[in-house]
Amino acid sequence: MNQLWEAVLWCLDPTNWTGPSGIAARSLEHLGYTLLAVAIAAAIAVPIGWWVGHTGKGRGAAVALSGAARALPTLGVLTLTGLLLGIGLAAPMTAFVILAIPSILAAAYAGFEAVDRRVIDAARAQGYTGTQVLWQIEVPLGLPVLVGGLRSAALQVVATATLAAYVGAGGLGRYLFLGLKTQDYAMMLGSSLLVVALALVLDGAFALAGRAAVPRGVTVARRGVNA
Amino acid sequence: MKNPTRRSALALAAVAALALTGCGSSDPLGGGDTASGSPSATGGTGGAGGGDALVIGSQQYYSNEIIAELYAQALEAEGYTVEREYQIGQREVYLPEVESGAIDVMPEYGGNLLQYYDAEATATSPEDIQAALAEVLPQGLRPLEPAEATDQDSYNVTREFAEKHSLTTLADLQNVDEQLKVAANSEFETRPYGPAGLKEAYGVDVTVVPVEDSGGPLTVKALVDGDVQLADIYSADPSIAAEDLVTLEDPENLILPQNVTPIVSDAVDEQAAAVIEEVNAKLTPEELIGLNRQSVEKEASSEDIAQAWLSGQGLS
Incomplete structure (x- = not known):
């Protein structure tokens, strides 16, 4: 309990917040790494997931691949890519992207699969082309599920981004490693608390985004059913 | 890492042994426990503790584990029973265990160990460090003769x-x-x-x-x-x-020499100490690098590395 209190004090100490290695700068770095990793992962996984969901092809491969990627230990990936790419941001970013891809990929095709087949059949009967079905039916209706995937990817990455400091790339992991190695447990625990806080903020933001992602028509329809 | 099953089994056994020997008679479960009775013990240990196994620790550092294994096998060759408690974090984690008597033999590095106990220490030569160490080590612990090998x-x-x-x-x-x-x-x-x-x-x-x-x-x-x-x-x-x-050379002795220095508890009698010091006497810097190389380049286990080296040196 005492250590927890000291950790809170460490977080609140204004002298820890400023400077190039202050909490403010490190938190921003940490958040930036997380968002960048999720963005890159989304740029890769969303088109693939949509294609899988839209065509129904390659689903088995997508499931197997994302399952395998989930099983990769991030520290191992980081060390391997670090040995290839050297220190800096490239290696941890690669590891984080690999970490983020499975959730996003799964959410992208699962979102499409969750769309009621009757809606798609109705659209086709109205003369919608494949592209129109994709952009006007599947993407908007699958969006809430996709945002859910982004949300869990972001949470995984924000908690793992402490590893960036392992190869000299900064982030809140700096405090975690420094505290661990110099027995400054207030610093170590304090930085963990900051990561937790960051995760909560991200989670809240994605929860709001998830709600905003539900198309108006769906909300209305649900209300109608409930009423 | 190389053999997780064996290693975790070892760790488990060592932890169990620690729990059993460490708690002694105050442990309500310890009294009639069959596992703790180690009648397997040893001819030669006349000294403390009634012939219990010597617990050998190591840092979470592959090279330190190899040195610990050298001591362990050398002691076993002389008929001692040893328990291995390897890969225990850094100084702040394992030294309290050593001080409490849960670990009997710990390969250490002179300069850093001295600074741990005395941040203001002024000794810079291996001899001065050794003398200072004998002063600052807590009751019940003593440094043995350091090896020429250093790892700094x-x-x-x-x-x-x-x-x-x-x-x-x-x-x-x-x-x-x-x-x-x-x-x-x-x-x-x-x-x-x-x-x-x-x-x-x-x-x-x-x-x-x-x-x-x-x-x-x-x-x-x-x-x-x-x-x-x-x-x-x-x-x-x-x-x-x-x-x-x-x-780069360090003429101002900015970095303290880190000769391999075992610290031992009172459970280690003179005879056991002599066995360890005999190993140390043969451990030159080149030999230590050679031992490390076998781990890094050939990924040999500390057990195999130690065995080969000891028999090569005529110590097993």
């Missing part, structure tokens, strides 16, 4: 960089007119031989790029790639020779 932090540059700026000692870094970055663990920043110490002893400014693998392959890669100009690598690391790196 060292500032390394690539051969190319050394030749370009004609560097042999740390003082020569003054003549380098580019920004100097040193790859090291993050705690290097706070160590006496870190940037502040380097500035004070040699008037050289460096900034630390934290790479958290303790001078391992990522640190070496950063140096070889030119991301940093200097790297903190343990002097017994085979990669210094393998990558043709140049270790």
